[in-house]
Every structure is written in structure tokens, then in C-alpha cells.
Amino acid sequence: MPHISVKMLQGRSEEQKKRLAAALVKTLTQELGCSDHYVTCTVEDYDAREWQGVFKSEIADKPADKVYKKAEYDPKSLL
Secondary structure: OOEEEEEEEOOOOHHHHHHHHHHHHHHHHHHHOOOHHHOEEEEEEEOHHHHHHHHHHHHHOOOHHHOOOOOOOOHHHHO
């Protein structure tokens, strides 16, 4: 059922990722009124060069009505 996908620059610890996943799942179940039994969550790390492609496909090329929080930075600034 609901799936949460987090894609970000590398550098966070496994503990940070686990806490993030738990917090996101908790928020999702509260907001959608569903059981965490049905929720999955992935966390993927990318270096700055890989992020350029992720940003393009997952953010820049998505229809505007699918991106609920717009970027406030230029991804090229990460290189």
C-alpha cells in the first residue's frame, strides 16, 4: 500500500536513516489513518554526481502537480 522513498546525498549514519524511516512511517500512518503493517520505506544514498540524474528524473522532470515541495537550490551547486 503506501510506500515512502527517500533519496538523498550520502553521509548520514544508519541510525539516522532508521530514525528517519520510523518518523516518516509514524507520520504517514497518522495522516492517512492506516496501519504500519501496510507501509514500506526505502532510503537510498547518492554522491553529488549521481544526484544530478536523480534530481532530473525525480524532481525536475516530474509534473508540477506531483512535486509537493519544490527545490530551493540548484543541484549543480553540490558538485
